[in-house]
Structure formats: structure tokens, C-alpha cells
Amino acid sequence: MSLKHSMLAVLVMLIWGANFVVIDEGLADVPPLLFLALRFTFVALPLVFFVPPPAGWRNVVAVGTFMSLGQFSLLYLALDLGMPAGLASLVLQAQVIFTIVIAAVVIKERPSRRQVAGATLGTGGLAVVVVAHGASAPVVPVLVMLGAATSWAIGNVIARRAGVASGLSLVVWSALVVPLPALGLSLVVDGGAEVGHALTHLSGTAIASTAFTAIGASLLGYGIFNSLLARYPASAVVPFVLLVPVVGIATAWLVQDEVPTVLELAGGVVMLVGVAAATVSRRRPVITPRRGPSVPSPRVESASPTH
Incomplete structure (x- = not known):
């Protein structure tokens, strides 16, 4: 990758890494599902009126249900329940390990020995993090x-099996899956009075957090990341996610x-080493940018990040 594109990749990782704290700060004033x-x-909105929809509505809905609604509803709830934001950014990377296992079971995608070793090591590190955190919280x-x-x-x-590209179109249109179910669940869990009060008394922190997560993390982050995936091999781009x-x-x-405990940090390091072993290709990436507007379908060893 060129220096310019490498710096853009680092910028995206800075946005996505900080996003956990930004979400946590915004949750101080707004119920998580709302x-x-x-x-x-x-x-x-309003991009759904300007961005053409991706092909395959069932796949878009399925990806939106799990990647957006499922992932983020649980992420927001975990932070609201007291999950430390920094540790959350680490634990969420377990998705790489889980993807390898689920793909092997569901779509019979056989992992390489390196991926199996990386997943095993990563699982061990994750177990250390869970035990260490559970000892004090x-x-x-x-x-x-x-x-x-x-x-x-x-x-x-789902995206891998369907060959769904993780482009801006998918990000925008799959986002439509989230608002109504999340609002409905918030009304049930939090009650109409609390939802109404939160909507009519949005603080500057909540507004800024919403803008950062929607524009910065989702639209800008994905726009840059997927443009890099369109130019370079996934093996050259995805390892930046470890940042x-x-x-x-x-x-x-x-x-x-x-401040994480020493044991949490040690387990985190072991987990990230395992994730790196499962995602970083041994083959030298092709430096010459690829041309063409299409974005390659996500591979198990390079699952597209969402933050």
C-alpha cells in the first residue's frame, strides 16, 4: 500500500478504536437501544435516497439483522451494563475466531492449519481476559x-456464503433494518415516558456521539476502508484492524x-496474536492497486469490521 493509503487506513482505525469510548459517553444520557x-x-438517511440498493434483499436483511442490529444492540447493552469501553474493543475481536468456527460448521469452509492454530491461541487468550475481568467485576x-x-x-x-460485498450500499441499506426494531425494544424495555424524555432532552454529548458514530465510524470509516479493499488485497488492508x-x-x-489489569492485558495480547495468525496472510500482498469499482466478497480470514 502507498503511504497515503496506509495513513488513511490508520485514520479509520483511530476512528473505530475511539468509537467505543464515544458510544459509552453518549449512553450516559440516552437508553442504549434508543x-x-x-x-x-x-x-x-438521507443516503438511502441517493445510493442504489445492493442486489439480494434477503441477504441485505440478514446481514443487517446480525451485523448491525444483533451486534450493536448487544454492544450498546454491554456498555450500558458496565462493560469497560477499552476492554469491549478487545473482546469484540473474538468475532474473527467465531467466524472461522461458524464457517467451518455451517458452510463447510475448511480453515487452514494456521487459522486453526490462531483460533485456538486466540480462544485461550480470550478465556484469560474473561476470567481476569470476572475476578474483579x-x-x-x-x-x-x-x-x-x-x-x-x-x-x-452470511455475507461470505451469499457473496455480498461490504460496500457503502450494503452499509446504508442494511442500516434500515435497525431503527424500528431497536426503537420498539426500547419502548418495551425503557417505557414510553423515558424514551420521550430522552428524545426531547438530547444533550450535546449525545448529539455529538450520534454524529460521530453515524458519520465518522459508519459512513466515513466504511467509505475509506472499502475503497482500500477495492484497490488492494484483503491481506494488505485487514491487518490494520488489529490497531x-x-x-x-x-x-x-x-x-x-x-486501566486494564495486567492479566487482562496479557490475555488480550495472546488473543490478538491468535487473531493475527488467523488473518494475516503469509503471501506478500500485491502492491499495485487493483482497478475496478467492485469490492471483493468478504473472506473468512478477513471479515469486514463494523464499529
């Missing part, structure tokens, strides 16, 4: 985060004074 509905409303938020990672992994496998938990933990430390 906050989710607001975010994806602005991901879809409630483990329920971590389990909810693992549910978010599982939902993301299922969405990855997300590093940025997430650093941002949480700077903004929220969140």
Missing part, C-alpha cells in the same frame, strides 16, 4: 459482548481513566 436507533437512522457484560461478537460472526458467514483494540484501550485510558 441510542442505537438514532445512530442507524442517520446512517441510512461482573462477568455478565463480558458475556453480552461475546454475544455481540457471535452475532457479527454470523453476519460475516482497533490498541486505540480503544488507549482512548479509554486517556478519557475515562480505564
